[in-house]
Amino acid sequence: MRLKVKHLDIISKYPAAVFNEKDAFEIGIKAGDRVLLKAGEKEKTCIAEITESVVSQGEIGIDRNVDFKANYVSIEVLSKPRSIKYIKKKLSGMELSEKEIKCILEDVNKEALSDIEIAMFLSAVYVNDYSDRELLHVTKYMVESGMQMEWKKKYVADKHSIGGVPGNRISPIVVSIVAAAGITIPKTSSRAITSPAGTADTMEVFCDVCFSIEEIRKIVKKTNGCLVWGGALDIAPIDDKLIRIEHPLSIDPKGQVLASVMSKKKAIGSKYVVIDIPIGNEAKVKSKESAKILAKRFKNLGNALGMNVNCFITAGEEPIGRGIGPVLECIDVMKILKNEYRGLEDLRNKALLFAGEILSMCGKGGIKEAKKILESGKALKKFREIVEAQNGSIDKDLESMVGKNVYEFKAEEAGRVMGINIRDIAEIARRAGCPADKSAGIYMEVKKGDIVAKDQTLFRIYSSKIRRLRDAINYAKLSEPIWISERYDLLVEKV
Amino acid sequence: MRLKVKHLDIISKYPAAVFNEKDAFEIGIKAGDRVLLKAGEKEKTCIAEITESVVSQGEIGIDRNVDFKANYVSIEVLSKPRSIKYIKKKLSGMELSEKEIKCILEDVNKEALSDIEIAMFLSAVYVNDYSDRELLHVTKYMVESGMQMEWKKKYVADKHSIGGVPGNRISPIVVSIVAAAGITIPKTSSRAITSPAGTADTMEVFCDVCFSIEEIRKIVKKTNGCLVWGGALDIAPIDDKLIRIEHPLSIDPKGQVLASVMSKKKAIGSKYVVIDIPIGNEAKVKSKESAKILAKRFKNLGNALGMNVNCFITAGEEPIGRGIGPVLECIDVMKILKNEYRGLEDLRNKALLFAGEILSMCGKGGIKEAKKILESGKALKKFREIVEAQNGSIDKDLESMVGKNVYEFKAEEAGRVMGINIRDIAEIARRAGCPADKSAGIYMEVKKGDIVAKDQTLFRIYSSKIRRLRDAINYAKLSEPIWISERYDLLVEKV
Numbered sequence: 001m002r003l004k005v006k007h008l009d010i011i012s013k014y015p016a017a018v019f020n021e022k023d024a025f026e027i028g029i030k031a032g033d034r035v036l037l038k039a040g041e042k043e044k045t046c047i048a049e050i051t052e053s054v055v056s057q058g059e060i061g062i063d064r065n066v067d068f069k070a071n072y073v074s075i076e077v078l079s080k081p082r083s084i085k086y087i088k089k090k091l092s093g094m095e096l097s098e099k100e101i102k103c104i105l106e107d108v109n110k111e112a113l114s115d116i117e118i119a120m121f122l123s124a125v126y127v128n129d130y131s132d133r134e135l136l137h138v139t140k141y142m143v144e145s146g147m148q149m150e151w152k153k154k155y156v157a158d159k160h161s162i163g164g165v166p167g168n169r170i171s172p173i174v175v176s177i178v179a180a181a182g183i184t185i186p187k188t189s190s191r192a193i194t195s196p197a198g199t200a201d202t203m204e205v206f207c208d209v210c211f212s213i214e215e216i217r218k219i220v221k222k223t224n225g226c227l228v229w230g231g232a233l234d235i236a237p238i239d240d241k242l243i244r245i246e247h248p249l250s251i252d253p254k255g256q257v258l259a260s261v262m263s264k265k266k267a268i269g270s271k272y273v274v275i276d277i278p279i280g281n282e283a284k285v286k287s288k289e290s291a292k293i294l295a296k297r298f299k300n301l302g303n304a305l306g307m308n309v310n311c312f313i314t315a316g317e318e319p320i321g322r323g324i325g326p327v328l329e330c331i332d333v334m335k336i337l338k339n340e341y342r343g344l345e346d347l348r349n350k351a352l353l354f355a356g357e358i359l360s361m362c363g364k365g366g367i368k369e370a371k372k373i374l375e376s377g378k379a380l381k382k383f384r385e386i387v388e389a390q391n392g393s394i395d396k397d398l399e400s401m402v403g404k405n406v407y408e409f410k411a412e413e414a415g416r417v418m419g420i421n422i423r424d425i426a427e428i429a430r431r432a433g434c435p436a437d438k439s440a441g442i443y444m445e446v447k448k449g450d451i452v453a454k455d456q457t458l459f460r461i462y463s464s465k466i467r468r469l470r471d472a473i474n475y476a477k478l479s480e481p482i483w484i485s486e487r488y489d490l491l492v493e494k495v
Numbered sequence: 496m497r498l499k500v501k502h503l504d505i506i507s508k509y510p511a512a513v514f515n516e517k518d519a520f521e522i523g524i525k526a527g528d529r530v531l532l533k534a535g536e537k538e539k540t541c542i543a544e545i546t547e548s549v550v551s552q553g554e555i556g557i558d559r560n561v562d563f564k565a566n567y568v569s570i571e572v573l574s575k576p577r578s579i580k581y582i583k584k585k586l587s588g589m590e591l592s593e594k595e596i597k598c599i600l601e602d603v604n605k606e607a608l609s610d611i612e613i614a615m616f617l618s619a620v621y622v623n624d625y626s627d628r629e630l631l632h633v634t635k636y637m638v639e640s641g642m643q644m645e646w647k648k649k650y651v652a653d654k655h656s657i658g659g660v661p662g663n664r665i666s667p668i669v670v671s672i673v674a675a676a677g678i679t680i681p682k683t684s685s686r687a688i689t690s691p692a693g694t695a696d697t698m699e700v701f702c703d704v705c706f707s708i709e710e711i712r713k714i715v716k717k718t719n720g721c722l723v724w725g726g727a728l729d730i731a732p733i734d735d736k737l738i739r740i741e742h743p744l745s746i747d748p749k750g751q752v753l754a755s756v757m758s759k760k761k762a763i764g765s766k767y768v769v770i771d772i773p774i775g776n777e778a779k780v781k782s783k784e785s786a787k788i789l790a791k792r793f794k795n796l797g798n799a800l801g802m803n804v805n806c807f808i809t810a811g812e813e814p815i816g817r818g819i820g821p822v823l824e825c826i827d828v829m830k831i832l833k834n835e836y837r838g839l840e841d842l843r844n845k846a847l848l849f850a851g852e853i854l855s856m857c858g859k860g861g862i863k864e865a866k867k868i869l870e871s872g873k874a875l876k877k878f879r880e881i882v883e884a885q886n887g888s889i890d891k892d893l894e895s896m897v898g899k900n901v902y903e904f905k906a907e908e909a910g911r912v913m914g915i916n917i918r919d920i921a922e923i924a925r926r927a928g929c930p931a932d933k934s935a936g937i938y939m940e941v942k943k944g945d946i947v948a949k950d951q952t953l954f955r956i957y958s959s960k961i962r963r964l965r966d967a968i969n970y971a972k973l974s975e976p977i978w979i980s981e982r983y984d985l986l987v988e989k990v
Contacts, residue, residue, distance in 0.1 A: 008504065009503065009504065009549060010505050010549055018505075027931075028925055028930075028931060030688070030742050030743070031739060031742075031743065032739075032740075032744075033743065047743075053559075054505055064549075084744075091618055091746075093622070115610060115611045115614075116610045116613075116614035116744060117614075118611075119615050119618070120614050120615075120617075120746075123614070123615045123618035123619065124618065127586050127587070127588070127618075127619070127623075128622075244526060245527075247525050247526070247527060248525070248527020248528065248542075248609065248611060248612070249579075249611060249612065250575060250579060250583070251583060251586075430523055433523075434523075435523075436521045
């Protein structure tokens with residue numbers, strides 16, 4: 001069948017061809033079927049959509065993804081790609097071979113699978129998880145499908161947190177200490193997905209974070225380290241295509257998280273990696289037992305990829321540090337680097353723990369050495385170097401950059417802080433404008449276990465926009481993210 | 496945030512709002528998130544899509560589903576519907592409560608779930624299936640969400656085949672016999688989804704099949720029966736919304752198939768139902784054991800819904816009857832009704848089996864009585880009545896309506912027909928133009944077990960279009976759907 005081309009002003013995630021329902025019936029296709037469009041030498045596989053009215057009979061709507069200039073195209077109906085069969089196999093609980101995994105991921109990569117087909121794949125991984133073998137194949141293929149860096153250094157280190165804890169901005173400190181110790185640490189970070197800020201969002205307060213591979217190579221050569229956004233690079237590109245569907249489904253299949261993290265570490269050329277697994281009721285991992293299993297999988301996968309991986313299971317029951325949101329986190333980071341860390345002991349100690357571990361893995365001392373580097377000001381100096389290499393400056397008046405609209409959230413009663421709901425805290429910060437509004441966020445005035453008086457400020461909410469602040473306040477009042485017990489001891493209830 | 500409305504010339508399955516990526520970042524939304532659009536009194540929940548270029552910063556693209564006339568809308572970000580949580584619960588293998596099932600299906604029905612979310616739900620049902628309790632709740636809610644018919648008759652009968660066997664057009668015969676016996680049988684049928692023809696496609700050769708509930712009531716009142724398309728009615732509307740996603744995923748979760756069939760039977764008011772479960776290597780059900788389990792589930796579900804259900808497990812290893820495709824099937828049906836059934840014994844006997852069972856369930860005799868009605872010409876008379884009540888005529892010159900382009904597919908060697916691949920046969924018929932081209936299809940000249948000479952015609956392919964015929968021939972030659980063994984006995988191989 002030949003159809004007249006109508007160019008539609010839309011861009012689908014996969015190339016779409018829109019048929020009038022009468023033509024579709026005639027050709028024998030349903031929504032979601034694959035068709036091959038041909039015009040002269042040009043060919044393009046599209047996924048069919050059916051309409052009553054957007055295109056008329058005899059017309060075919062093509063989106064901007066299909067760059068056909070022809071006025072007419074001919075249509076051939078294609079059968080489903082083999083990967084669909086393998087996805088169904090995985091959904092049925094069977095293990096996939098290396099070839100089958102490659103076939104699925106290849107199709108994800110070249111956008112031959114529709115969103116609902118990828119959703120079926122992610123559902124299958126969510127429910128049946130990857131076996132160790134599958135996980136290795138998935139990770140390897142994700143590495144191979146993108147850019148890979150190599151460093152002519154013995155020690156190339158990295159750190160990663162599976163996330164979920166607000167604040168917790170240790171990366172700038174860890175990278176500065178490790179790089180100051182002479183170890184190569186090409187740190188790539190993400191932007192916020194559901195959190196108030198990713199390391200990339202926060203670093204952007206100081207400097208650029210979007211660089212090409214060649215630029216990163218130069219920065220690292222000069223300073224031993226970097227703190228850049230990983231998303232601009234062609235590292236494990238399949239990951240982004242899967243995350244795009246994971247997000248609206250709000251699932252993060254464990255196996256896919258492992259593959260995502262480790263493929264990026266492998267592709268960037270890291271060899272010594274420390275991973276942070278925070279646990280807590282509202283954290284991504286709830287129990288120590290699950291965290292141990294996850295840690296073991298990280299280590300095994302790392303080893304199979306030729307990396308040395310250690311994991312720290314850490315407390316994830318309250319924010320780490322006090323600032324939440326890009327500018328507010330920068331304030332915490334600078335205070336620690338400048339050794340003015342009163343009230344920020346948790347963030348400082350955690351950073352030292354991770355930096356020390358990397359130093360120890362690379363045979364350059366341990367936590368004591370890390371502390372020495374931090375206290376001597378060498379870490380601050382290194383941070384300055386890195387930020388300047390990334391076209392920025394650390395000498396910014398951060399206090400003046402904080403959101404002008406402020407609200408003090410106060411204790412309704414006196415007592416002891418029994419719990420802080422980190423999900424609610426994150427949501428309040430997001431409503432205040434994080435991460436797009438760099439000046440927005442929360443500054444925590446209390447920690448778990450603190451004793452507070454009635455009307456004492458528990459946290460401050462900042463925003464550059466009054467409307468966003470109001471939204472954040474409403475949510476804070478509704479969710480009551482801080483649980484205060486009137487009793488001053490730690491007794492919850494006598495039964 | 497207020498955005499300028501840009502009306503996009505597309506219709507999404509769910510209301511879509513297209514944001515420029517910069518605005519999306521500012522607002523804090525990702526593709527797939529839900530947003531509430533407001534303009535004056537009007538509100539509409541949409542699913543966000545993100546674009547670099549289709550809409551500019553400050554604009555929002557809305558599809559034709561969103562009938563806002565306003566030039567500006569304000570945006571509110573919504574949290575995910577509760578149903579997502581329940582879908583994830585099902586995906587994790589847990590049983591859902593009645594309330595949770597209702598919540599999911601309600602959201603499917605009011606189009607509050609996106610395609611990928613429905614895909615996750617269907618994946619969950621595919622992998623974990625419904626418990627008996629869940630199945631009953633699903634079916635009940637599917638019935639309640641649509642139109643329901645009631646008949647002031649003691650005996651309201653129905654039949655259903657789970658399908659997959661080409662030809663097999665017993666419904667027009669069964670309905671005619673049963674209605675002639677004085678039993679009410681308001682038969683609704685589907686159109687072809689992946690088969691060459693559904694009963695509705697075939698009946699359309701004789702008469703109209705799209706009627707309103709009121710019209711159906713009149714037809715059935717007059718003739719006791721009908722043979723109409725179910726898709727035009729508001730019966731279990733959720734089913735269509737799920738099938739739209741099942742098709743491109745090429746999965747049919749067993750539990751959902753049960754709910755789909757039984758909800759439609761219940762909604763149309765049937766009380767005595769016979770279900771056909773064909774088994775065979777290429778049939779939907781492979782083994783007798785699986786068929787028995789499925790049959791038991793049909794019966795249990797039927798009983799729980801207050802229906803009397805019997806199932807027949809039938810041979811599904813070759814086409815039933817000889818004609819495949821609307822007009823060719825009509826020829827078979829008319830021959831049997833006119834008692835000129837030589838060579839069509841299988842189709843006739845199967846129809847008698849089902850009609851006899853319904854008669855027996857309704858206390859009106861059994862297969863003998865069915866045969867008497869057929870042989871006496873009463874069934875033919877009844878079929879005429881029904882077709883005429885549906886604005887048609889059975890006195891059509893069917894032979895003259897058969898596709899003019901014919902190809903005889905011949906045996907390459909002499910021997911015995913050992914097997915017929917029904918999937919390939921169906922595919923050939925579809926390529927020839929079925930079901931849109933009513934004149935297209937296949938006429939089988941051999942049955943399993945037949946002894947054939949070299950160059951003997953095995954089947955004929957018909958099409959009204961030479962190009963479609965050629966495509967069908969190519970596929971037939973490639974797939975070799977008929978397996979002939981040179982040995983004349985039934986020995987396959989001596990090991």
